[in-house]
Amino acid sequence: MFEAETRSAILERLKKYYAEFKGTDVSTVEGTFSFDTLAANAKEFEKAYAEMDLMMDAAFPQTSWGIYLDRLADELAGLSRRAATPAVVTLSITGTAGVTVPAGSLFATASGTNFATDEAVKLNDKGEGTIKATAQSTGAGGNVAAGAITVIPVSIYGVSKVTNAAAAYNGYEEETDGALLERLLFAVRQPATSGNVYHYIEWSTSVSGVGAVKVLPLWSGNGTVKVIVVDANKDTPSEELLQKVRDTIAENAPIGATVTVTAPVLKTVNVALKVTDGTGNADAIKTALTKYFKASVFGTNYTTQKATDTVTISYAQIGRIILDNSDTTGINDYDDLKINDGTENIICAVDNLPVVGTVTLT
Numbered sequence: 001m002f003e004a005e006t007r008s009a010i011l012e013r014l015k016k017y018y019a020e021f022k023g024t025d026v027s028t029v030e031g032t033f034s035f036d037t038l039a040a041n042a043k044e045f046e047k048a049y050a051e052m053d054l055m056m057d058a059a060f061p062q063t064s065w066g067i068y069l070d071r072l073a074d075e076l077a078g079l080s081r082r083a084a085t086p087a088v089v090t091l092s093i094t095g096t097a098g099v100t101v102p103a104g105s106l107f108a109t110a111s112g113t114n115f116a117t118d119e120a121v122k123l124n125d126k127g128e129g130t131i132k133a134t135a136q137s138t139g140a141g142g143n144v145a146a147g148a149i150t151v152i153p154v155s156i157y158g159v160s161k162v163t164n165a166a167a168a169y170n171g172y173e174e175e176t177d178g179a180l181l182e183r184l185l186f187a188v189r190q191p192a193t194s195g196n197v198y199h200y201i202e203w204s205t206s207v208s209g210v211g212a213v214k215v216l217p218l219w220s221g222n223g224t225v226k227v228i229v230v231d232a233n234k235d236t237p238s239e240e241l242l243q244k245v246r247d248t249i250a251e252n253a254p255i256g257a258t259v260t261v262t263a264p265v266l267k268t269v270n271v272a273l274k275v276t277d278g279t280g281n282a283d284a285i286k287t288a289l290t291k292y293f294k295a296s297v298f299g300t301n302y303t304t305q306k307a308t309d310t311v312t313i314s315y316a317q318i319g320r321i322i323l324d325n326s327d328t329t330g331i332n333d334y335d336d337l338k339i340n341d342g343t344e345n346i347i348c349a350v351d352n353l354p355v356v357g358t359v360t361l362t
Contacts, residue, residue, distance in 0.1 A: 090164065140173055209237070228264050
């Protein structure tokens with residue numbers, strides 16, 4: 001091991017060595033040639049110590065980052081960072097009947113998020129057609145709202161109008177260092193072998209776009225496994241994402257296993273309260289509680305699950321979160337808090353994902 005040293009400490013030591021080598025008759029005071037030479041070296045040595053410190057950090061998963069963490073994940077557990085994925089959307093195109101809109105045709109939002117059609121489509125007798133399109137850039141920015149895609153950036157013969165009836169989906173950011181580290185530590189601390197629970201967690205979470213899973217072994221008898229999946233935003237996954245998980249598991253699972261891959265069952269939690277101090281912001285309350293719900297139910301992959309397990313959504317915690325986030329919720333105090341018209345904790349089944357329904361402020 002070593003200790004990083006400052007430039008001044010290194011310089012003093014160099015001056016001492018220089019005096020031992022050259023003798024005390026050679027001056028090393030500031031402004032002399034000797035001083036300038038030693039000071040320049042001290043600066044470079046200080047940088048070298050700093051870089052050595054970074055090398056130590058890069059060598060261990062808990063302090064590593066970026067490409068160095070990628071290499072550790074691959075070496076220690078055979079894991080790869082989940083790549084960013086582009087959003088996909090279904091477009092409704094209007095134009096001249098019988099015209100074929102070629103694959104790769106560009107459509108966009110007013111803000112410039114571009115989508116290219118995945119294949120050609122021929123408009124019907126009414127001049128209408130629907131087609132899947134993929135964002136030209138990866139990440140969550142491509143998950144545009146319904147009705148946002150209205151621009152035809154490059155003229156397309158026979159096409160006059162475009163829109164998207166539903167929001168784009170499946171656009172996810174590249175896996176963060178924190179998420180990759182979590183998977184790496186899970187893989188080395190909970191060895192996956194012979195199709196055990198940890199193997200199913202490893203296979204499922206290797207798919208880009210998956211945020212967390214719950215694996216229920218023997219949930220419906222011998223040889224059965226249920227995998228409950230949420231996406232990278234800890235929301236309900238798309239059917240396409242679920243199918244990717246199914247395909248990945250099918251390539252790896254032991255012969256004879258009956259595997260069910262599914263989305264969680266949404267459990268609506270309605271909140272009502274009387275604001276006694278503050279203005280109150282229902283949207284901010286919804287945002288804060290949504291974050292709490294996701295962390296409570298799908299916060300980690302480090303525990304095994306049984307079909308009979310439950311998760312408790314605390315009545316007291318909901319009140320605390322509203323007050324702790326008073327800078328956004330606008331509530332400093334409240335009275336008569338009701339959760340689903342009651343004052344009891346909410347019990348969620350193992351396959352539930354609680355979602356905030358209505359937030360009523362009086």
